[in-house]
Amino acid sequence: MDVLSDVIAGMRIGRPHSMRVTWQAPWGQRFAVMPGSAGFQVILQGSCWLIPDTGEPVQLHVGDVLFFPHGHGYALADSPSTPIPDWVCEPGDDIELFASASAGGSGAVTATLCGGYRLDRANGHPILRELPETIHLPARLGERRELRAAVDLLAAEIANPGLGADTVVASLLDTLLLYILRAYLDLESEYCEAGGWAAALADPGISAALEAVHRDPAHPWTVASLAGLAGLSRAAFAxxxxxxxxxxxxxxxxxxxxxxxxxxxxxxDAPLSEVARRVGYGSEFAFANAFKRAFGTPPGRFRREACPLAPALAR
Known part of the structure; x- marks a missing residue:
């Protein structure tokens, strides 16, 4: 897998969820702080305002995408002057994969597509830690067509689910997350100079080395071999x-x-020896020692605690 695909595969746990909401002015809604989760909002019709917990309100238009990678709270409203109710939208554990709803008064219509993902914060990739509290991707004619296509497909499937809708929606939610991160990293790479993951992925040499590590983590990589892929001297690459x-x-x-x-x-349920081999360790003993140093517990115990209902697994 490439770096960004690996990030997506490793960050999301459990099922995502999504909802298409039709709002009629006047309306306002607060969305809860969700530690361990990330959420998104897409404006499908009309316009509204983002009311952040800190900072000035931001007007949103059709096609705008909001992403909240750290689960920070916020509010949306038809106008900055509309009172925001105390009631907070807080998805429960049994929330549906997709649904539709309507709310508000009887005025102008705004339609939004919202959703969220549960994230594995303990083992999340550093890319996630670098993301800001709020990512706003304004709609611009002719730009980010893939992101817009994913939004349109997801909205259409939620509005009129067909056979296999669960699989389609779950796949489109992952695709949407990937396109959001790709669009943000592309924008960041145009301006970043000091460093960071956007700059790393935009750098041809460093990106080539990262891709190699992610595509074949078991290979006996050295600084010299990775430097060769990057087209740099060993010292310059390091x-x-x-x-x-x-x-x-x-x-x-x-x-x-x-x-x-x-x-x-x-x-x-792969045996520990197989896990060790797949991640580049020549022996189960060496792997167990390295794993315990990193996680504070042996891999066998880690597995039993992570999957307490799983049967005993052969080594």
Whole structure:
């Protein structure tokens, strides 16, 4: 998998959820702080205002996308002057994958597509930690056509679900998340100069090294071999990688291997020796020691605690 695909695969846990809401003015709605979650809003029809917990209101138009990667609270309203009710929209544990609803008065209509994802914060990729509290992607004619297409398909499926709707909606929600992150990173890469993941993924050499690590984490990578892929000298590559990514090349490689191992332990019944082999360790002993250093617990216990109802697994 490539870097961004790996980020998506590793960050989301459980089922996402989504809802198409038709609002009629006057209306206002507060959305709860959701630790461990990320949420989005897309304006499908009409216009409204984002009322953040801090800062000035922002007017939103058809096609605008909002993404809240850290689950911060906010409000939406037909006007900045509309009172926001005390009642907070807070999805429960049994929320549906997709639904439709209507609310408000009898005035001008605004339609929104909202939804959310539960995230694995403990093992989340550093890309997520760099994201701001709110990402606003304004609609611009001719730009981000793939993102708009995903929004249109998702909205149409929720409005008129057909056979296999659960699979279609779940896949489109993941696709929407990927396009949101891609659009944001593309925008950031145009302006970032000091460093960060947007700059790392936009740098041809560093990006090539990262792609190699993610596509084949079990390969016996060295700084020299990764530098060769980047087209840089060993010293120049190590300096540039650390400056952009925030840690040395082999430090990131080890972190990613063990992060991937934790995912395999939670989601598969592969023996520990197989997990070790798949993430690049020559022996189960070496893997167990490295895993315990990183997670504070041996991999076997980690698996039992993560999956308490799972049967005992052979080593």
């Amino acid at each position: 300096r540039r990688f650390a400056a952009l990514v925030g840690q040395p090349p082999l430090g990131y490689l080890t972190w990613w291997r063990l992060n991937l191992a934790s995912r395999l332990l939670r989601s598969t």
